[in-house]
Amino acid sequence: MRAITFFTKLNILLQISSLLLPVTLLTGCWDRKELNDMAIITAAGIDKKTESTIELSVIVYIPKNAGVGEEMGGGNGGQGQQVLVRSAEGISIAEAISMLQQEFPRHLFWGHNEVFVIDEELARDEDLRPTIDFIMRHPQTRERSHIFISKQKVKNIFSLNPPLERDLAEVLRNLAGLKIGVDITLKDLAEMLIGESGTAALPYIDILSPPESQDKKQTIADIIGTAVLKNGKMIGSIDASTTRGLLWLRNEIELAVVTVKPDNTEGYVSMQLLRAYSRLIPKIENGKWKITMQAKTEDDLIQNGTTLNTGNPQTIHRLEQDLKADIDNKVKEALKQVQHEMNADIFGFAEAFHRAYPNVWKKYKQNWDDIFPTVEVTLETTAKIRRPGIVTEPGAYPEQEVKTE
Amino acid sequence: MIEKGKISAFQLALMMNPTIFATALLLVPAITAKHAEQDLWLSPIWAAISGLLTVYISCKLNKFYPEKSLIQYSEQILGKIAGKILGLIFLLYFLHLNGIIVREYGEFVVGTFLNTTPMNVVMGSMLLVCALAVYGGIEAIGRSSQIIVPVVSLLFLVMTLLLVKDLDPKKLLPVMENGIMPSFMGSIVPSAWFSEFILMAFVLPLLKDSGKAMKWGVLSVLSVMFLLVITNLSTYMLLGKLTIKDTYPVMVAVRYISIADFLEHLEAIVMAIWVSGTFIKISMFYYSTVLGMAQWLSLSDYRPIVLPIGFLILVLGHWAAPNLQSLAHFLGTSGAFYMLTLQLGIPVVLLCIAWIQQKFQQKKDGGQ
Known part of the structure; x- marks a missing residue:
């Protein structure tokens, strides 16, 4: 009699412990990356550095300053910064990213990157298609990211400190959304490049000059026209007024x-x-x-x-x-x-x-x-x-x- | 009979829907687009013909041998030895195919979401869940699909609706630029998928209302066709020629959804659709293989061989292909004919022989 109760107890114990076993599997995913292990990129840009190398710049969001910035007011400039800009050099964008990773204690995360900016010099001298390939192939980058061509070096544009928005990525994304110029996403660009004519139009941006009394960096980049690409290279640009005509032809006019x-x-x-x-x-x-x-x-x-x-x-x-x-x-x-x-x-x-x-x-x-x-x-x-x-x-x-x- | 459970024809139709659709959703639009380009939405319509044919064949064979499955009546039709050999061929084929399906699942999950997770962990955990479902028998699978399929289909349709504002119908023009051939060529691979309806031949003996099997089978084929046409239409209207270049066009399309800067990053829902759909699909193949194997070996119960066969499927999934490229290449070329031969070709031959035998039998009976 006593033996039976012992075995029944053991049985119950075994049943309970087998129920608890799956709990060990709930501890997390295999390649878990928590928010505080990631450096969230909100914008990325490429400049031509030397004949054979490019320089990749990224804007990374600093979560810990997100709330603090507003409370501090403008008083303490450095502390209020919500973003961080870093650059790295490489032969290709893939290589530049691995160099860039060395500058960050966290994993670079591309899932929230909404803006890609390409420097005009690079766009004019080199075929952009290899770069586009990288952006499309990466599982984290989004097909809805907006692409821009910049008149100035991307590094200079990224160092701006937009007075109204959180960072430059937000500024550019919103500007694209207003449809003042052409609004081209990664998907549209890739589609245009493999299209019948192999040409593409991209919004062309420049630094908006701030009022004279203000800090040179307290400004944004704005869309000044459209860059025209053919066979993966930039061949020219048109100004904002002519871009209106282009928008009419493309049935994209809105505002x-x-x-x-x-x-x-x-x-x-x-x-x-x-x-x-x-x-x-x-x-x-x-x-x-x-x-x-x-x-x-x-x-x-x-x-x-x-x-x-x-x-x-x-x-x-x-x-x-x-x-x-x-x-x-x-x-x-x-x-x-x-x-x-x-x-x-x-x-x-x-x-x-x-x-x-x-x-x-x-x-x-x-x-x-x-x-x-x-x-x-x-x-x-x-x-x-x-x-x-x-x-x-x-x-x-x-x-x-x-x-x- | 080994399986005691009974399901309804409606449940069968629900089970068969994700069995075709779940994997067709991801890889097939790109393969179809390669041949058919802007006519890719026509291809599922041609392909559905093979599905209808398969449903017809399995229902007809079931009429001749109501209580028996594909493995059992091939013995009766072809005789003991030839029947056993054919049965083995079928079982090995289903093992192999299920390995490929599990691998497709693994490739997608690892390739897009869990980049550094070992593939075997992803495939193994899925197979473990499926093994439990198979262990529960056909009723368990039937009921889980009753819950999963409506939710998944609804989610899928909502996704498509959310994409509408980004679609450009002009991309579908000109219709049939190079005649009807490209869309036919594009339909070969989906036809192979549709011929997976042959799994009905394993489940038909377990129906409560086998009289309705044909009707629900046909409806199931049409529902898959409808979903595939919608998938292909919306994908091509969004991505245009990029459909050919993407590995998983539907996934890219859903990632593109953005409503008011708020409803974004919805790819987790594709994952949910995909995982739950594939769960039914793998369970169906797994169950048919296990049941068929038990019948082939004349076992009294199929449960003891569930786990061993699961292990074999995992191993075959691991060996199915060295990489995603060769897997997609296999599915886009010889794989289609491999699947069509076993799932459609051989059953047609079986039906013809059974039909001739039946005629002779009737003559004999009539003569006596």
């Missing part, structure tokens, strides 16, 4: 205020874009390659600096014509610079022709570089002004000065 100067008056009228949409219609006629861009936009009047009576539908119609002309001019300027001078198809003409004329495209695909500059582009823009804001006639002019027409 814009257009200011026009109507004829026969003094001053300017500004309109804000509410909705905009464009599409490319390709056509091949008698061996001539043509593209028609159909664009539609709806706008609100936001400032009337003239004495025109904007309560009058006819005046609005006139302004619509001016608006249309302004858009057309910007598109033409973009075409002139990119299509005729750089011969880089960043508008997606090649894809448009491929979709519409798959058989013809197969034959002429090889000669696209010769065909592209000769493509005739017709613009069919319609601009509508919907509302004049909440005043009708010019707000601050006496009645008798308002032109009635």
Whole structure:
């Protein structure tokens, strides 16, 4: 009897201990990395260092200063810093990373990196495709990271101390999100590079000069235009105004205020874009390659600096014509610079022709570089002004000065 | 019968869905895109034909031999010795295939999430869980799939919805640029996946309502086809030609989701879909192999051989390929024909012989 109870007890004990066994497996993952073992990279950039080497710079987030920074106020500059910038040199980006790791007591973590910046000198001299390969191949880097080309050395840009945002990565990511220039993610860039024409457009950034009295470093980098890439190398850039034209052609326009100067008056009228949409219609006629861009936009009047009576539908119609002309001019300027001078198809003409004329495209695909500059582009823009804001006639002019027409 | 449990035809349909879809989701879009490019969404539709054919064959064979599985009736159709040999071939094939599936699972987990974890640990822990499910019998697998499959399918559809704003339908044009052939070529590999429906031949004798087997089998094939078409469409509309270059395009697509800077980094959900789907898939193959082996050896119970066979699967998974490239290459080339031959070719031959025998039998009976 006693023996049985002993064995029953042993049995229960064994059962309980076997239930406890799995607990030993719950201690953690095999390659566990806690937050305090990681150096979280928020932005990375590459500069050309010497003929054969590059310099990789990263912005790393310092978690322990995150709360402290705000409490301290601006008083103690060094302590409030939430980010750390480090650089390392190497033949390739992969090698530079391993050199960079030596400067950090923690594992570099790429999962939160949202911004890649490439220095213009490097982009002009070397093929960027090997670098893109690394970024795409790495399991931690994200396909949604934004890519920029920088006029200045990335190292200098990263050392800036943005007054409003946490760090430069945040600044650049938000700027890209506002769609002032082209907004290109890693996925888009890779897709453009393997696309029909092998060209790509990237936002082009520079240091925004701070007000004179302020600290030189208390500023951000802003988008000043678009860098044009062909076969993996940068071949030129266009300015912000011409970029508008490019955005129209790519149907990526979102945020814009257009200011026009109507004829026969003094001053300017500004309109804000509410909705905009464009599409490319390709056509091949008698061996001539043509593209028609159909664009539609709806706008609100936001400032009337003239004495025109904007309560009058006819005046609005006139302004619509001016608006249309302004858009057309910007598109033409973009075409002139990119299509005729750089011969880089960043508008997606090649894809448009491929979709519409798959058989013809197969034959002429090889000669696209010769065909592209000769493509005739017709613009069919319609601009509508919907509302004049909440005043009708010019707000601050006496009645008798308002032109009635 | 060795297995005492019974499941419904609906449960069977639920079990078969992730059996095809779970692994097809990750590797197949890239393989299909290589041939079909922008027509890749057509390929699953062609491929589903092989799935429907397999369902038809296994149901027909089940009609001839209602209480028997593939291993048992091949003995009756081909005779004792030839039947035993064929049975062994099937069992070794399923062992090998299951090894490959476990390896695919391991490659994905190690390649994208647990980079430094030894592969055998990843594969082994999965097999241990599956071994428990197999030990529990067909009812355990049936019920767990009743819980898992609806959740997984829902998660998957939500993922696709979240991607909608980044999709560009223009990338699908021109449709059928080079005729219908590329999409056919692209459908060969998914057809091999669809022919995995032959596992029904092991489970059909265990149905409570075998009359509904055909209906639910067909619905299961169509549901997989639907999910694959959606996967291929959304992946290509997002990634375009990059689909060909990525190892796991769907994973990249889901990583791309970003709603209001808030709903991001959702790849853990792909992992959840993948792990739970693969759990059902491996369990199904594992169970069929174990049950088939017990029937082949005329054992009274299949449970004692669960763990040994699990070990064999782990070893075969380890040996399946030296690296991911050769695994993907094998699956994209000869593997498809290997799978199609055993899962579709031989069952067709079996059905023809069984059908002829049945005709002769009827004549004999009619003559007497």
